[in-house]
Amino acid sequence: MVDVAQLVTQAREGRPRAVARLISLVEGAAPQLREVMAALAPRCGNAYVVGLTGAPGVGKSTSTSALVSAYRRAGRRVAVLAVDPSSPFSGGALLGDRVRMSEHASDPGVYIRSMATRGHLGGLAWAAPQAIRVLDAAGFDVIIVETVGVGQSEVEIAAQADTSVVLLAPGMGDGIQAAKAGILEIGDAYVVNKADRDGADATVRELNHMLGLGEARAPGDWRPPIVKTVAARDQGVDEVIEALDKHRAWMEEHGVLAERRSKRAAREAETIALTTLRERIGELRGGRRLDALAERIVSGSLDPYAAADELIAGLTGVD
Known part of the structure; x- marks a missing residue:
């Protein structure tokens, strides 16, 4: 069990093992990653x-x-x-x-x-x-x-x-x-x-x-x-x-430093969002929805853009 609060405190104290453990959680996309980022943000x-x-x-x-x-x-x-x-x-x-x-x-x-x-x-x-x-x-x-x-x-x-x-x-x-x-x-x-x-x-x-x-x-x-x-x-x-x-x-x-950091944060959030969407699309590959859309494209009853719209609507819940 990872004690995120304790790791963050130890990292702030300059303990290299805690820093290393946090970075390992990042690299491994650990389940605690959201908790880690929330604790680090301030x-x-x-x-x-x-x-x-x-x-x-x-x-x-x-x-x-x-x-x-x-x-x-x-x-x-x-x-x-x-x-x-x-x-x-x-x-x-x-x-x-x-x-x-x-x-x-x-x-x-x-x-x-x-x-x-x-x-x-x-x-x-x-x-x-x-x-x-x-x-x-x-x-x-x-x-x-x-x-x-x-x-x-x-x-x-x-x-x-x-x-x-x-x-x-x-x-x-x-x-x-x-x-x-x-x-x-x-x-x-x-x-x-x-x-x-x-x-x-x-x-x-x-x-x-x-x-x-x-x-x-x-x-x-x-x-x-x-x-x-x-x-x-x-x-x-x-x-x-x-x-x-x-x-x-x-x-x-x-004001360039603040602008660069703001753009960096926007790119980071966008990357995380796109990664999450890709993972959800990957989950669909294991089911039938994506295959069904592909079959409709091949048959000519649906174009790729309309299929993409349906896929996005299914992922986001927005019609």
């Missing part, structure tokens, strides 16, 4: 969510670790949600068993969790939004969400984070990709990591060119900064933190 809304994405090999985990160190030096509690690819056999995180950011393992002010995508496209796990809520309610000041990073399509992080950081590295083809639609259009800040390599300045120039070709910006609009780092040597990381702090201040001043 405690959410304080954490700053930073999304970190980029192609494989740009140094996302190294950069995440460096950011954690910088935030800890500033006295902030930090949680990391590292989203990994899923095993096609077990559904678990393929990289979840690696030693992530081991230097922070003994720090009580840091919590690190790997989460499998479980086939969900867009670079994030399906349960990520509610896992973020758990970490927020647990009192972390900053939540860093590190996406899978398997190419140009991991744009969903922009919908889940307050600030999205796109990582690049010289010599990996990202300069050419800068002119293309996709992941390089979502950044609130760009970080050229491994800047001690040849081609770093060229990558920065091409990024500046891309931003110059983007949408026209009015005076006072946010222009994403470009920061060069060598995360493995902790170079440039403080400048990244400064850029993130400036972006947060700009969003708060212009």
